[in-house]
Amino acid sequence: MxxxxxxxxxxxxxxxxxxxxxxxxxxxxxxxxxxxxxxxxxxxxxxxxxxxxxxxxxxxxxxxxxxxxEAPPPLALTLLLALPRPKMLKRTLQTITSMGVKKIYLINSYKVDKSYWSTPALQDHSLREQLLLGLEQAGDTYLPEIHLRKRFKPFVEDELPELAAQSRALIAHPYNASNCPAAENIKTTLAIGPEGGFIPYEVEKMQAAGFSAVHIGPRILRVENAVPVLLAKLFPI
Missing domain, CATH: 2.40.240.20 (Hypothetical PUA domain-like; domain 1)
Incomplete structure (x- = not known):
């Protein structure tokens, strides 16, 4: 603390x-x-x-x-994160919060187990606990917003284009992707998939919404490790 x-x-x-x-x-x-x-x-x-x-x-x-x-400035980032398994969710939320992310969307994906959506870890008090721990670690005070989106297609088609408008819209994907762009403090929307990654259909839907696929090298990382690596590469933290 x-x-x-x-x-x-x-x-x-x-x-x-x-x-x-x-x-x-x-x-x-x-x-x-x-x-x-x-x-x-x-x-x-x-x-x-x-x-x-x-x-x-x-x-x-x-x-x-x-x-x-004043509290440290937030990252200019909206993070779309395919819902991880509950234990990883807790650790990842703490990391995300400690790095200054203030807008988080937990979204569904084909490879997200349906049981994850019924975990007690998604209850308001549990989410708040992880966010507070992340703030205490970082010396920050502003609580992030968390939004749950259980249906992938309606979210991507109906909400995502406006959500990502006029931002650097990126999807972390290890295949047929460009190198991760250099760190820059600009408005960014970043999508990170589940263990095993987004399926091709999901990647195509996000690309249709204006997202570009990027990778961080030949190694495949767990979500809890990929998140801080991507944020450190995209922003001058």
């Missing part, structure tokens, strides 16, 4: 918070705080600053808050 995220419910005054949940136990174990010590804090969807320890007990910590910095 490189940043202690604060919520409106933590505040007992305009500049004072009390923390008594998992964040408190993390602070106690890893920061070993003492009175007067300063910790890096940020309010969810707001600014970043310092929290000075004013009181510490067995069950809670009280901080005086001073916020004076």
């Amino acid at each position: 490189n940043l202690i995220l604060l919520f409106e419910s933590d505040f007992i005054a305009s500049d004072t918070v009390i923390i008594n949940d998992r964040r408190f136990h993390h602070i106690k174990q890893f920061h070993q705080p003492t009175q007067g010590q300063q910790l890096k804090v940020g309010i969810l969807n707001g600014d970043i600053g310092r929290g000075t320890v004013t009181s510490l007990s067995e069950h809670s910590i009280t901080l005086e808050i001073h916020l004076d910095n």
Whole structure:
């Protein structure tokens, strides 16, 4: 936890918070705080600053808050991700969030197991937990948006052209594809397939919507590894 995220419910005054949940136990174990010590804090969807320890007990910590910095800038990216298996989804969401992605579409694909869509990992509280962990890791505060799209064809035909309009629209695909373009901080829409990749029909549908197929070399990576590699290649992170 490189940043202690604060919520409106933590505040007992305009500049004072009390923390008594998992964040408190993390602070106690890893920061070993003492009175007067300063910790890096940020309010969810707001600014970043310092929290000075004013009181510490067995069950809670009280901080005086001073916020004076903005959160890191987001990536100019809309990410379309074929729904991974649940364990990989959790890790991947944390990675995506920590790298600054703010708009995520979890989409269906022929190779996405139907059972994945009924996993508890897609419940709102579970998704939020992974996003918060990613923000804490990166020292960010702005929560990404997640959209679920269970039907591939209607999404690609009805939503995707407008969604990707006036952006660098790319689909990660290892076959009959161009080299991944150089890093550039421009509006981008990126589609990443499931384990085994998009099937030819899906690639063709996305190309019809204006997407270009790109690859990152001869090696085939797992989704959780391909995501950070692609983001690092496409943006000057």
